[in-house]
Amino acid sequence: MPRRLLAGFVLVLVSTAFMPPLGARAQAAPTCYPKCAPDVRGGGESGTIDVAGTQAVSDRVPNRGDPATHGEAPGRQSWLVAEEVLVPACTTNSRTSVDALCTAAVASCPAPDQVRYWVWHQQSRVTVDEAGGRTQVVERPWYQEPGTFCLGPDDPRVPAIGRVLAAVQVEFQRLPLPVGVVRTDPAPVTLVNVPTAFSAGSGEPAVFTPTVLGVAVSITARPVSWQWQFGDGQGLTTDVPGRPQQPVVSHVFTRPGDFSAQVRVTWTGTFSLPGSAEVFPIREPAFVQGPATPVQVREARSQLVAPR
Amino acid sequence: MLVGACLGAVACSGSGGSAGPATLPPITATPSATPTAVAVPTEATAATPEAAAAFARYWFDILNQAARSGDTSRLRLLSDPACSTCERFAASIESLYRPGGRIEGGLFTIASAEAAGLETGATSTRVLVIYDVTPTRQISGSGAVMQETGALRGQTGDLTLTRAPNGWILKEFS
Numbered sequence: 020m021p022r023r024l025l026a027g028f029v030l031v032l033v034s035t036a037f038m039p040p041l042g043a044r045a046q047a048a049p050t051c052y053p054k055c056a057p058d059v060r061g062g063g064e065s066g067t068i069d070v071a072g073t074q075a076v077s078d079r080v081p082n083r084g085d086p087a088t089h090g091e092a093p094g095r096q097s098w099l100v101a102e103e104v105l106v107p108a109c110t111t112n113s114r115t116s117v118d119a120l121c122t123a124a125v126a127s128c129p130a131p132d133q134v135r136y137w138v139w140h141q142q143s144r145v146t147v148d149e150a151g152g153r154t155q156v157v158e159r160p161w162y163q164e165p166g167t168f169c170l171g172p173d174d175p176r177v178p179a180i181g182r183v184l185a186a187v188q189v190e191f192q193r194l195p196l197p198v199g200v201v202r203t204d205p206a207p208v209t210l211v212n213v214p215t216a217f218s219a220g221s222g223e224p225a226v227f228t229p230t231v232l233g234v235a236v237s238i239t240a241r242p243v244s245w246q247w248q249f250g251d252g253q254g255l256t257t258d259v260p261g262r263p264q265q266p267v268v269s270h271v272f273t274r275p276g277d278f279s280a281q282v283r284v285t286w287t288g289t290f291s292l293p294g295s296a297e298v299f300p301i302r303e304p305a306f307v308q309g310p311a312t313p314v315q316v317r318e319a320r321s322q323l324v325a326p327r
Numbered sequence: 328m329l330v331g332a333c334l335g336a337v338a339c340s341g342s343g344g345s346a347g348p349a350t351l352p353p354i355t356a357t358p359s360a361t362p363t364a365v366a367v368p369t370e371a372t373a374a375t376p377e378a379a380a381a382f383a384r385y386w387f388d389i390l391n392q393a394a395r396s397g398d399t400s401r402l403r404l405l406s407d408p409a410c411s412t413c414e415r416f417a418a419s420i421e422s423l424y425r426p427g428g429r430i431e432g433g434l435f436t437i438a439s440a441e442a443a444g445l446e447t448g449a450t451s452t453r454v455l456v457i458y459d460v461t462p463t464r465q466i467s468g469s470g471a472v473m474q475e476t477g478a479l480r481g482q483t484g485d486l487t488l489t490r491a492p493n494g495w496i497l498k499e500f501s
Contacts (some may be wrong), residue, residue: 055419110377113443163452
């Protein structure tokens, strides 16, 4: 896994108002138990990191304003640079290593594709003297912004690991999941008014290890439902794939004819990331429609035969 | 006398998350005396994310004890005086028990506790806690039900811990 690549994700913003105002302390409420803690899920915590006052520029974000020259010697310029690092709220992560997700960070946000982050800031002053010499002095070392923040994959501030969650959901729909091919017993000719056994594969899970946004993801897909169409207008949904030559899944044709049977398999999935034992769910199932299998249904007639 | 950190199964910190043991060992204290310090389990004292998460779980164990017994002395010792939420929890418990009332239920179960990575030499850190709370009834001294609260599920708490001489204390809970 390219840990270094992910760990190096740093977004630089520039701010002149560094400390977001702390929320007003709640007034004492003698009988607030057990809801004495404010609900941090409310409103602004989702995607509203406070970088109010953003107006200056850094060399990484050019042409967004003018450096301040107030109080500087002629020809000398300085401006403030605010760095911001978003860290998924997981024990295994630090400001310099953001490459792990955990259930707490994933499951505690309102939207299923959001991740909860801690936000770190650092402020520096960059000075360019008359000769073009450049210095950068940290005025406020790294500190954590109060609160946690739920951000989705479309937010440009989130690290790559935060986008993996959404990308895996998309990747799951593209996996070459096994196609259920209908087998009938007896085959290819079966009889009216006699149970015909249907089956389609083993029902075993399938494991895939695609690379998603540079991360080797392990996806486990499990078939959970089989929707059978027997071709005579009748259908059946089962949670097993049937078994060859056994009437686990069966259908009785009531009229002769040439039919086409098909099965649509529903797959659900989970995935895990390198270096983590946590398993994350894939929200949307995938559906795989199998090919048509011809079924010839014939009538049987009794006939007495004299023994030889 | 041993005071259990887990008051029944629902009071114990649950599993989930990677930080800390599922259930911390009981503290040793004499409930009739006002303690001046709380024996925090050693795994919850170090300046590591894992210990910070373990401390957060332990703090909720102590909160559960306080809600069950009315004794908030340990809760206060593990909380910074400036922690407004901590103060509100303690004041709520005391205001119910002082005139003879009590709290039924209202036990916190920790689903997960995740701590931020610590900067070298850092004196504070953050712990994200997801918790459930069992249904709560506030009973007055006369036995009347003053307030009922249904079960709370999937609540999120953002805890700020700060280093203390013997480990961590809770500085804010939002």
